[in-house]
Amino acid sequence: MRFTRRTLIRASFFIVPMRDENGGRDMYITITLQSDVPWEIPVNYNHLLQAAIYRHLSPEFADFLHNQGYIVDRRRFTLFSFSRLMGPHDYIPASKMLVFQNKVQLILSSPIERFIREITQVLLMEGIRIGSHCLRVTSIQTEIFKVDRSVIEIETLSPVVAYSTLLRPDGRKYTKYFYPGEKDFQRIISDNLVRKAKLIYGANLAFAPVSINSIGDFRKQIVLYKNTIIEAYNGRFILEGDSRLLQAAVDAGLGGKNSCGFGCIRPISR
Template identity: 90%
Template sequence: MHITITLQSDTPWEIPVNYNHFLQAAIYRHLSPEFAEFLHNQGYIVDRRRFALFSFSRLIGPHDYVSASKMLVFQNTAKLMLSSPIEQFIREITQVLLMEGIRIGSQFLRVTSIQTEIFKVEKSVIEVETLSPVVAYSTLLRSDGRRYTKYFHPGEKDFQRIISDNLVRKAKLIYGTDLTFAPVSIDSIGDFRKQIVLYKNTIIEAYNGKFILEGDSRLLQAAVDAGLGGKNSCGFGCIRPISR
């Protein structure tokens, strides 16, 4: 399920250009304490991997970039999209935001509307667009034994493999851990755009664009609802289907 939240301020408001962790903190802060602690500290576990099973978009709305301060200045209104297959997540975040509004960093914003959408995937091929950039990465070992993170772009085979494996794990959490799935095929539509995001003190390479996903409809549904690729709960891989 997807929700689109309309945020409103009486005056222009600003936020650092690398704001993912501000949005993430705001989301957790507007869930019940017990559920927020569960998602943040434990999450849903399969194959020794942990998932929060939600994603969120970039802030969408008229804004200016101030290079001197590396701030984005939004003009009164912005939209934020969230997606999750977990009913409790959607229910809690919707109820609290409508009653209390949202605080992002030091900025309080009114929530003037919340629109709910259910994208039901019934086909084995869908086209999607990114609302926040997609991440595919592996943690590898250097020759001296030190770990490092390697990011992959949509033109590499490992990009498809990593995202497909990730979707299989999410689908097992949603539909049952005893199920087996064939890999998903992922192809970009046109050009994809690299985006460098500083999340806290970590540099993350991610990609925006449009993609064709082909495979089991349950895997595609998991991509739409839980996010495509890794680091979804940090603000990556939020997507929505597009039609031609």
């Protein structure tokens, strides 16, 4: 596993580096946000972060990602993921609000160069609005994680989702969520990565399935996304398979609903 890191600071004029000396792309950005006063956000804030991300893309590109996306095998992908907000905070049970202190970080990843370029440029110039709160962007650190092996260890920065839409006997649809260790969890994660890799590397390529195994205990997290209850899992996992599939997981996210704030992962160096 190789990685390269850069830090960009606010400036009146800047050039965002999109390739390193070996021709790789910066697909992984850590945004440091600053507020002069503590600020509140609902504990279920995924939709607010998602809206903030789309607002900081050009209107035509945001519309494309939100309403069309990248299609393969009749499935639609947006090919980006984002982490939870990371920083000191308090939880207020009565209002179900999180109160963040002055500094927080947010991580975004995508294999789409335009996504990284647009959002980096706009954030540095304008800052970001999350819900009703306007935050300054004090730095953006860009990284390249080059997967050059068939086994990697990762940790989740936002929980991983594996689900299927099934039919009840009366014909009504329902969503079934799977947990790490279930056969269907592994199958769904692997099939999802194969489709992402086809979009990134070529639709005519064939890939063997990826295996995913948890390291130690995993933690279930229930997230209310708008009006939908989603079951997801945090933890550390070992991924084994074609390095291009593992690269797709790092760049585009692991599992489903990545653009809703699920499946952002980070490789663990060893």
